[in-house]
Amino acid sequence: MIYEKLKKIWHSQWEISSGKLIFILSLYFATVLDLSFWRFVWNIVEINSIAVAVFAFSLPFFIFLTLWMFFNLIYVKYVFKSLTGLLLLVSAAANYAMFTFGIFIDSDMYRNVIETDVQETLALITPISCLWVFVTGVLPLLLLLKTKIKYDHFGRELKKRLFNIVLSLLILAAFAAVSYKEYVSFGRNHNEVRKLINTFNYIYATGRYYQKEARRNREFVILDQAPEFMPAADAPKKLIVLVVGETARAANFSLYGYERETNPLLQKEDLIVFGNVEACGTSTAVSVPCMFSHMTRDDLDVTDAKFTQNVLDIAKLAGYQVLWRENDGGCKGVCDRVPTEDMRATKDEKFCKNGSCFDEILLEGLDDKLKNLESDTLLVLHTMGSHGPTYFERYPDEFKKFRPSCDTADLQNCSQEEIISTYDNTILYTDYVLAQLIGILKKYPQYQTVMLYVSDHGESLGENNIYLHGLPYAIAPDYQTKVPMFMWMSDVYAKYNGVDVGALKEKASKENFSHDNLFHTLLNLTDIKTTVYDQHLDILK
Numbered sequence: 001m002i003y004e005k006l007k008k009i010w011h012s013q014w015e016i017s018s019g020k021l022i023f024i025l026s027l028y029f030a031t032v033l034d035l036s037f038w039r040f041v042w043n044i045v046e047i048n049s050i051a052v053a054v055f056a057f058s059l060p061f062f063i064f065l066t067l068w069m070f071f072n073l074i075y076v077k078y079v080f081k082s083l084t085g086l087l088l089l090v091s092a093a094a095n096y097a098m099f100t101f102g103i104f105i106d107s108d109m110y111r112n113v114i115e116t117d118v119q120e121t122l123a124l125i126t127p128i129s130c131l132w133v134f135v136t137g138v139l140p141l142l143l144l145l146k147t148k149i150k151y152d153h154f155g156r157e158l159k160k161r162l163f164n165i166v167l168s169l170l171i172l173a174a175f176a177a178v179s180y181k182e183y184v185s186f187g188r189n190h191n192e193v194r195k196l197i198n199t200f201n202y203i204y205a206t207g208r209y210y211q212k213e214a215r216r217n218r219e220f221v222i223l224d225q226a227p228e229f230m231p232a233a234d235a236p237k238k239l240i241v242l243v244v245g246e247t248a249r250a251a252n253f254s255l256y257g258y259e260r261e262t263n264p265l266l267q268k269e270d271l272i273v274f275g276n277v278e279a280c281g282t283s284t285a286v287s288v289p290c291m292f293s294h295m296t297r298d299d300l301d302v303t304d305a306k307f308t309q310n311v312l313d314i315a316k317l318a319g320y321q322v323l324w325r326e327n328d329g330g331c332k333g334v335c336d337r338v339p340t341e342d343m344r345a346t347k348d349e350k351f352c353k354n355g356s357c358f359d360e361i362l363l364e365g366l367d368d369k370l371k372n373l374e375s376d377t378l379l380v381l382h383t384m385g386s387h388g389p390t391y392f393e394r395y396p397d398e399f400k401k402f403r404p405s406c407d408t409a410d411l412q413n414c415s416q417e418e419i420i421s422t423y424d425n426t427i428l429y430t431d432y433v434l435a436q437l438i439g440i441l442k443k444y445p446q447y448q449t450v451m452l453y454v455s456d457h458g459e460s461l462g463e464n465n466i467y468l469h470g471l472p473y474a475i476a477p478d479y480q481t482k483v484p485m486f487m488w489m490s491d492v493y494a495k496y497n498g499v500d501v502g503a504l505k506e507k508a509s510k511e512n513f514s515h516d517n518l519f520h521t522l523l524n525l526t527d528i529k530t531t532v533y534d535q536h537l538d539i540l541k
């Protein structure tokens, strides 16, 4: 019976004029597909005067008219359905991501999406996300496909469209005239709000991304042709290990005063803890290239950075043996010109499950490598760390200490307490991996050894309803920008380099640091003399 009915519906066809359909679509996009925008507006607009009330009243019409104007312009015969279909599907997915994770869509987010590996994307495909996209995107698309669109002949259709466009422009201008101040201050105070308006946000982000890509200097920029490694006479070999953390936020490390004991092992080590460190970006795709670049957060252009010699290139050129061990979603171009070991590719059953591996895999076979170092070595370990939303897949069962945990990628099904507990378990596991690493390094007192750990960016765990990371820097909470950074230094290193560890600890606890310091500090640690070195950004100076 129901089947018969569905079949009948499937075989029937509706007819509607292009004008009406554009109206309905604009209404649909402005309401259902812009839920995240309206939630944001609801939370921030405080109606405390008549002027603000008028503004708030006009805003829905403003959004509707802007969309209506835009659709009148682009939804022309022949491409109407394909274009609408595309926008429906992308908007439904974008709306889900914005609504669930509190993200904003801009060119950095676009970069994030297209540079993310398949595994990370698969983690986001859950029954709930599929249902969301199906109901708000696929279903309307199916209805649209069943619809026959009536067009007027060309001249009349054109006239109608032009009329609609001029009409919306006039009404928009009237809104602007009445509520100019409110619109301007709203736009200025909440600059990021435009990144929530579906279709415009990702169309703009895509355009910006390719504009940035096109602008990039495709010729590889050499900063220094001949950097020099200048070790002290008869000094033992240097072994500098940089561990790049993933999504670790300082607030959840007991080294940083977190009330839960998430660093039981590291707290027993003699570490130099940098108390206040700011990340360069709020996503891997921005932070990682920035960390290895001589560019600072203020003058960073991610694309340019990728086409410029970074600190690994300089170390290699100076004669260092450089090795990048990867267990995250790739090195974002940073390790392209140095030897790399992708630990995920080993698919070692001891550590790997569902396409990702526990960070201990980064220590596999390390002993053998370190036993007989041929030359001074710079080793980078790129960890999977606390990568979400599948925090529960980041650690073996023994580390499920903080409970109750959230054992699903659908964060909306977990309480904040559960999410934080799960996240804390990832930090507990990171603590273990780093302590193991320090244990290995201690076995080789014949080298001047330093381990430096620093995370790429932090994470939001439901504070103010924000999850994950990647918020525009200007409005990103500290949870996303304050990262842990600490150093373990062997006595041999301190002795040969005249480091006053006590004084360094004092400095580390008092001063402010950022990813900008990394490039120059690594040059100091490796004893490389180069023209791009800036001592003001060198932590050890």
Ligand SMILES: [Zn+2]
Pocket (backbone or CB within 6 Å): 246, 247, 283, 284, 285, 456, 457
């Ligand atoms: Zn990251």
